[in-house]
Amino acid sequence: MTGQAGFTVIVPAHDEARVIGRTLQSMRRGAGARDHFHVIVVPNGCTDDTADAARRADPAAEVIEIAQGSKSAAINEGLRRTKMFPVLVVDADIGIEYPALLGLAEALREPGVMVASPAPHVVTENSDRWTRAYYRVWSRHGYRAEGVGGSGVYGLSKEGAAMLGSLPPVIADDTYVRWSFPLSQQRRVSAFGEIPVKSVVEAPRTVTQLVACEARWHAGNVQLRKLKAGPGPTRAHLGGGVSPIDRIIYLCIKLLGRVRYAINVMTGRAGVWHRDTSTR
Template sequence: MTTECHILSGNIQTDTVQHDFLSVIIAAHNEEDYIADCLEALLEQDNSAGLVEVIVAANACTDRTEDVVFSMKTAFEERNWRLVLLKISRAGKPNAFNQGDDAAIGNNRIYLDADVRCDPEMLGQLRAALSQQHPIYATGTIQVVPPSTWITKRYAEFWVRLPFVQNGAVGAGLFSANAAGRKRWGQFPAVISDDTFVRLNFAPEERIEVAARYHWPMVEGMRNLVRVRCRQDAGVAEIRRLYPELIRNENAQKISLSNLLHLMVQVPIGFLVYATIQTLVRLRPGSSEWVRGR
């Protein structure tokens, strides 16, 4: 495996400013259609974001992802932010995060998917949440990007109302840890569900969901929804098998019968779609294949 590091803006020569930087690490594999929007949303953050470095860990890209990142150099220079492009020969999100960690200079780390767009208040609110001395995990308020297919629209309108999504600091596509929290694990392990692994390294009282929203795309169509749900279930099962000690931090709220009936009345078609997909997932073996989140 080879990795090339290109510091496109904000070349730092001293360690004395590291504690001031907020490091955003983006794992990107063939994201030419999304990475510009992701980076532009970061550049639009308000002044409470402070000093920021963005590391794009481009892993085994065969499209124009790297070219798009290069094209953002001037915009980052104008913001006086640090932009780093890593060209990684081997595909894989955990390895991309590890390479990004090795290149990062900030003590507080934000891990972001390349197809996520953050509202302007996000980085500032995460900075404030991560400013404590004790271990902290923080994420934003998830907002599903309006789906284009009927089936995903109906599925999403039910999913966003589930107790886990409403109260669980989900962290799908965006999660962060302060310096003390990042010490909870070493390198990212080669697991299916990196977000679940990180979240469960923190007790519920150590997890914060800030008010700022991030816009997260959901896969389109019945077949893709079933594939992703199978992969998610396999990811959770893998964590339970490999890291059983982390399960004590799981606080997933099971939906009560009364809540379920309430949701059925609120979104009856959404409930039927969700139940159908859950049934199909149970009939299909779990999958560890990588599936895009849109």
Template sequence: MSSTPTAGHGQGFLASVVIPAHDEERGIARTLAALLDGSCTLDVLVVCNGCTDGTAEVARGFGSAVRVLEIAEASKTAAVKAGNAATDVFPRVHLDADVTLTGADVIRLIEPLGSGSILATAPRRVIASDASSVVVRWYYEVWEQLPQVAEGLVGRGAFALSRAAQERVDALPQVMSDDLAVSDAFGPDERLIVDAATVVVRPPRVVADLLRRRVRVVTGNRQASAVGVRRPDSSTGLSTLLSIAWRRPSFVPRIGVFLVVTAIARFRARRFIRSGDFTTWQRDESSRV
């Protein structure tokens, strides 16, 4: 791992931002440009893990505003761990390399953490699905209606933690579905979705990549359940989908698409679950175009 000094509070940072990045050359500049909009001074760490492209070079192009770490292992878990070890600045924002969150939104995101009662926050999710196929769009329209998706920290690619929250998260078993584990580590009175802050999430464009992403989620969720970090109420039951159909009858065809995609993803995930493979990262590339 490339060495980098640890940043502390004395350097005047408002928050730290840890960004694990694996072969994100095509999108990391967009992510960093939005984050470094001049709204605040942040300790930004891009942790390039197992990169075979120019991710590190692009990130270094932002000069002293970004610290770049490089580790050989292509592992998000290892990257987050390395990033956490390289800064002691809190609050700490964990940000995926393929989403967009502005510096102004970071300020809005960390403000509630000063109360002491709120330990974890996440921004309102905006899914930029204009370039996605109809099937992908329909899937996500149903997915966003799920209570755990609407109310939890999952699927946003960004969340902020207080120091106490980070310590709680650090004590959790390491799992593939890290955002699920983080979300379920806090009760409804300890976490908050900050509607004034928005994160732009880019979904897959094509069904094949949607299925790859959902296979990863199914596999990760099963692992999270097995090690006890997933709450029972964070899973989706048929009653939830029936409730959505009752409230929004026009969603019935969309729910059909959702069920088919879910069934295929669960079938494909079986071989990973049976072999105990919770490290193979089923990644979609179409969202990174």
């Protein structure tokens, strides 16, 4: 798989020294000597050695440190430095190999495709039973099959990036991108020829961490609905093929996430970024 047209990958990273190396190394896996893609890592507001860890893991990557601890600001900085399109944005804790990145880039070269994402593969082997039950339902949720959500990776064509412009300071950048384009301009890419196109996402280890993540996801959606109209929730698409117990657990975790969000609002912490530390 050599001699393909180039593209750019942006990796925003805040205090990700423990995981940034495996992410960068996974992206080089499967690439040939003539494959041309440019990686831009943007450590933002870091208090650890994320930048040095990135340089060690991928000496070819461009590492741009910014003082502001903001994922949106980091992505915007990466977009300003991008000269080769399409451009892909990859979370610092996601596993994705070069063939999958290439599959996304090729999809974004198709006419009318502005934004694309891979199919997420969520690893739950190290999670508790409540979290596993949640993801059994989530994996059949209609939202997973649409747009760019859930994979920790999305890409923009050159035209799509120009239409999007700069990201505002939002919690849920991937949802903001998804809501910025009609479904007809979005593509979920599951294969590139015979090669699966997927990202590997580590599920939270504990239901406590999962509820905290749910609160953050809900906060992101609430924030975005104040900024722009979106498709709204997809409650009707819980999907078949799951046990009633799993469905109840899923809905309970959703509810607990909203309760946690309400508590965060009352205590003035609704805008505080929470990430899953159990997988780091």
